[in-house]
Structures are given as structure tokens and as C-alpha cells.
Amino acid sequence: MKTWITAAIASACAASAWAFPDKPITFVVPFAAGGPADKVARDLAEVMRKGLNSQTIVIENVAGAGGTLGAAKVAKAAGDGYMLLVHHIGMATSPALYRTLPYKTLDDFEYLGMIAEVPMTLIGRPNLPANNFPELVKWLEANRGKINLANAGLGAASHLCGLLLQQSLKIEMTTVPYKGTAPALTDLLGGQVDLLCDQTTNTSGQIEAGKVKAYAVTTMKPLTTPVLARLPTLDSQGLKGFNVAIWYGLYAPRGTPKAVQDLLNTALRSGLKDADFIRRQESQGAVVISDARLTSAEHKKFVEAEINKWGPAIKAAGQYAD
Numbered sequence: 360m361k362t363w364i365t366a367a368i369a370s371a372c373a374a375s376a377w378a379f380p381d382k383p384i385t386f387v388v389p390f391a392a393g394g395p396a397d398k399v400a401r402d403l404a405e406v407m408r409k410g411l412n413s414q415t416i417v418i419e420n421v422a423g424a425g426g427t428l429g430a431a432k433v434a435k436a437a438g439d440g441y442m443l444l445v446h447h448i449g450m451a452t453s454p455a456l457y458r459t460l461p462y463k464t465l466d467d468f469e470y471l472g473m474i475a476e477v478p479m480t481l482i483g484r485p486n487l488p489a490n491n492f493p494e495l496v497k498w499l500e501a502n503r504g505k506i507n508l509a510n511a512g513l514g515a516a517s518h519l520c521g522l523l524l525q526q527s528l529k530i531e532m533t534t535v536p537y538k539g540t541a542p543a544l545t546d547l548l549g550g551q552v553d554l555l556c557d558q559t560t561n562t563s564g565q566i567e568a569g570k571v572k573a574y575a576v577t578t579m580k581p582l583t584t585p586v587l588a589r590l591p592t593l594d595s596q597g598l599k600g601f602n603v604a605i606w607y608g609l610y611a612p613r614g615t616p617k618a619v620q621d622l623l624n625t626a627l628r629s630g631l632k633d634a635d636f637i638r639r640q641e642s643q644g645a646v647v648i649s650d651a652r653l654t655s656a657e658h659k660k661f662v663e664a665e666i667n668k669w670g671p672a673i674k675a676a677g678q679y680a681d
């Protein structure tokens with residue numbers, strides 16, 4: 360009898376995984392619409408749905424508190440595969456930045472695989488008098504106490520980059536938090552804030568159009584797209600060892616059935632092989648993941664390593680939120 364019940368449950372689970380998904384899936388993006396996280400999530404939704412019975416994937420922007428509100432929403436959602444999180448390096452920096460987080464980064468999620476790595480750029484408002492990085496440093500020195508640096512809140516990639524920049528230059532700036540770097544960029548273009556450090560997927564179009572001042576890339580190696588190749592690295596401009604490249608991953612709430620996780624992982628893997636998806640990401644400086652970090656175990660291992668890598672630097676900077 361017991362064996363029969365177990366077999367019935369197993370076959371019901373297999374049948375429901377087989378039918379998955381039979382209704383739209385939601386990708387929670389923990390930042391504002393139109394920004395880099397939103398853009399990569401929308402591009403991914405387009406290619407992943409092909410492997411998910413062509414179901415619609417809805418994007419829900421749950422922005423605020425540097426990405427932690429959206430992450431908390433998914434951590435508390437039902438583990439049925441219908442609500443997923445697209446998040447970036449903030450998964451790994453938030454544990455050091457928040458005294459209390461409403462979720463446990465390593466315990467409350469199923470790790471479905473990584474999506475892409477993206478470098479960042481340091482850009483300035485169009486009317487900022489400095490035209491290159493050495494001129495910017497002089498301008499910053501001369502304007503101590505008056506500099507505004509936009510970011511997407513404590514826990515955002517732009518926050519991390521800005522924090523390291525202030526530390527490396529030994530110049531404090533007033534940070535202006537937004538719900539994402541789409542609205543931050545709008546204010547930068549309007550001259551309301553001075554500087555922003557953001558993903559190339561948000562900035563390369565503005566750099567190409569000459570609408571912002573572009574000072575540097577944040578990786579050790581120069582970038583190769585025609586637009587970004589002309590920018591020097593911060594490392595080569597005197598900020599030795601400055602190296603921030605961010606990454607995106609896909610997450611489900613803990614307890615999502617393994618069969619559903621496997622279907623999502625398969626759809627993710629085939630989506631990331633889509634030639635148009637790859638071309639689109641690469642043209643903006645991103646690198647689509649194609650290595651072992653597409654497995655749950657390696658994705659989680661990588662995030663854990665990132666928590667250990669950034670935690671001490673963030674704690675040393677003494678920035679916390681409650």
C-alpha cells in the first residue's frame with residue numbers, strides 16, 4: 360500500500376513537472392524598469408519562453424532598498440517555479456551591507472544558473488567640465504564636499520562601484536539613491552547629479568551618442584566593443600587593482616521541485632545559446648555565461664565566493680543599513 364502511494368505521488372509530481380509551465384511565469388527584477396537588470400531580464404524572458412511551452416514571462420519590477428525588496432519577495436514566494444528572481448552581484452554584497460536582511464542568500468533560494476557578466480563604466484553629466492579621468496580627479500579634488508554620485512541604493516552594483524571609487528580616490532561624495540540606474544541616468548543626463556558608475560548595458564548607447572562624459576571602465580582589461588574600447592581602465596589611470604565586473608543569475612524560491620528546476624535550467628541554457636541574445640549582450644560589452652556556472656552547484660559556489668570576496672572590503676568601508 361505504502362509503495363503504491365509513494366509511486367502515485369512520484370508520478371503526480373512527474374506529471375506536474377511535465378505540464379510545467381501551464382500559466383505565465385513572473386521574473387521579479389529588483390530594480391526600476393528600463394535599467395540594466397530590467398533589460399537583461401526582458402531579453403532573457405524572450406529567449407527562455409521558447410523552452411517553456413511558449414508561456415508568457417511577465418516582468419515585475421519590485422524596486423527599492425538596493426534590490427533587497429525584490430529578492431525578499433521571491434524568497435517568500437511559493438516554490439512552484441512561477442515566480443523567479445533575476446538579480447545581480449547585489450545577491451553577494453547585500454549580506455555585508457545590511458545588518459538584517461529579510462532572507463538568507465544561500466539558504467532561501469534555488470540557484471538556477473548564471474546569465475551574464477557585465478563590466479561597468481564611470482560616466483559624468485554632459486556639462487561636467489572634466490573631459491577625461493585625470494581632469495575628473497582634479498575637478499573632484501577642487502569640489503570636495505559638493506560632489507553628487509548617483510546609485511541604485513545600498514546593495515546595488517552602482518553602490519559598490521561608487522564605494523570603491525571613493526575609497527580609492529580618498530574623496531567622499533554625497534550618494535543619491537534611486538530605484539534603479541534608469542532613473543539615475545535620466546537625472547545625470549539632466550545635470551541633476553554629477554557621476555554614475557553603471558553597467559555598460561546601460562551606458563554604452565549614451566557614450567556612443569556623446570550624451571554623457573565617459574571617463575573609464577572598471578575592469579582590469581580594456582573592453583573590446585568599438586564604443587567602449589576607447590575608454591581607459593581605472594587601473595591604468597592610477598587606481599591600481601580597481602576591478603569590478605558584475606554578474607546576473609536566475610533564482611527560484613527554496614523548495615521548488617527539482618524537476619521544475621531542471622526544466623527552468625534547460626530553458627535557461629538554450630536561451631543563452633540564442634545567437635541574437637548573445638549578439639545583443641556582447642554589443643553592449645556583456646559576456647554571456649557558457650561555463651560550469653550554469654549548474655546550480657557552481658552558481659551557488661560562485662555567489663558564496665563573491666560574498667567572501669566583497670564582504671571584508673564593504674565592512675572595512677563601514678557602510679551599513681539596518
Ligand code: ASP
Binds near residue numbers: 395
Ligand atoms: N545597474 C543598477 C545597479 O546599480 C541596477 C539596475 O537598475 O539595473 O545595480
